[in-house]
Amino acid sequence: MFKFICRTLHHERSVARASPIHNLCFIQIQPFSSSLKPTQNPPSQHSFAVTYLIDSCGFSPEKALSASKYVKFETPENPDSVIAFFKHHGFTETQISTIIRHHPRFLLSDPEKSLLPKLEFLKSKGVSSTDVARIVSASSHLLRRSLEKQIIPSFNLFNKLLRSEEKTLAAIKSRCADLLFDHQTHVTPNIEILRKTSVPNANIMLLLTNYPRVFKTGSDRFALIVKELEKMGFNPSRVNFVSALRALRQMTKSTWGKKVEIYKKWGWTDDEILVAFKKQPECMMGSEEKIVGVMDFLVNKMGLESSFVARRPILLxxxxxKRIVPRCSVYQVLESKGLIETNGNSLATLLVSSEKWFIEKVVDRYKEEAPEILKLYKEKLDRAK
Incomplete structure (x- = not known):
């Protein structure tokens, strides 16, 4: 039986529970606090700012009233100039509305001074106007960051790590602006922790370019999670080490405990849960509703043993x-006609295979004996969409 040591973020002692799987250490995700402070006297619901936010920016009356506590203006000149600025640089009305709803104080800014240099920097690196608009609208907090202190140094860091400006641009386009945060506070110290733990550079880059928010963690907490993974038996040289790091980083201890209890209700032991997590860390990242739904379908509707699923956590x-229901519908038709081997391994292979393999080896292969399966499969996919 594996034993884990749970340490709270403030190093407080906690009472040990009977089940060691509960004693994992987690990042406690703290809500962001706004740096904006409301004015002493909030404006009435009929103020000019409220009306403008509703009519020109797509705010609901409630959101407009709330935003007007932080943003006060009595004439449309400056807000109009900001909206015109975004339109001039290729932003759609929907993108502009999204940006303003997240950061209404942009309406009070001088766009040529505070916003334009950041857009021009991205364009100077070869990012198209369309991609700039997409990146900024998806991560509008980028426009609040310092160009000289955060954006440029972060870009240069990634360029050095990835050894290619092309790869750096691809990462920024893929993950939007989450990469361009304060690298001195977050990225550099946590990369060093992983390197000292013997995590290969390729795996560090994989985590950094695909899931950069994992690095938005204090170094002490980050190091604590890394140590817990080592105690759990994860090999730092394997890809599942950084996958597990991502999983523990995004969950609170309470959320983990609820998911453990769900699996236990299906008969899984602590050891089975741990083995499943080590084999496929993503099995603990789905919502509670998804875990229950998948287990119910596979066990109660498809007749698989719960322990069989535990040994193949990729199914979760x-x-x-989009995958399980449509393919199982095809499987059931083929099973009823005696065209396919009816066992758990056969079903699991069918579920985890690529779309190309499934179409070629299953749908096309049996199109004469079971011509209805193609239509059935498409109907299930369309319903999912």
Missing amino acids: TLSLE
Whole structure:
């Protein structure tokens, strides 16, 4: 039986529970606090700012009233100039509305001074106007960051790590602006922790470019999670080490405990849960509703043993609506006609295979004996969409 040491973020002693799987250490995700402070006297619901936010920016009356506590203006000149600025640089009305709803104080800014240099920097690196608009609208907090102190140094850091400006641009386009945060506070110290733990550079880059928010963690907490993973028996040289790091980083201890209890209700032991997590860390990243839904379908509707699923946790990472239900519908038809081997291994292979393999080896292969399966499969996919 594996034993884990749970340390709270403030190093407080906690009472040990009977089940060691509960004693994992987690990042406690703290809500962001706004740096904006409301004015002493909030404006009335009929103020000019409220009306403008509703009519020109797509705010609901409630959101407009709330935003007007932080943003006061009595004439449309400056807000109009900001909206015109975004339109001039290729932003759609929807993108502009999204940006303003997240950061209404942009309406009070001088766009040529505070916003334009950041857009021009991205364009100077070869990012198209369309991609700039997409990146900024998806991560509008980028426009609040310092160009000289955060954006440029972060870009240069990634350029050095990835050894290619092309790869750096691809990462920024893929993950939007989450990469361009304060690298001195977050990225550099945590990369060093992983390197000292013997995590290969390729795996560090994989985590950094695909899931940069994992690094938005204090170094002490980050190091604590890394140590817990080592105690759990994860090999730092394997890819599943950084996958597990991502999983523990995004969950609170309470959320983990609820998911453990769900698996236990299906008969899983502590050891089975740990082995499943080590084999497929993503099996603990789905919502509680998804875990229950997938287990219910596979066990109660498809007749698989719960322990069989525990040994193949990859099944819990698949989409119930888009993958499991459509393919199981085809499987049931083929099973009823005696065209396919009816056992758990056969079903699991069918579920985890690529779309190309499934179409070629299953749908096309049996199109004469079971011509209805193609239509059935498409109907299930369309319903999922």
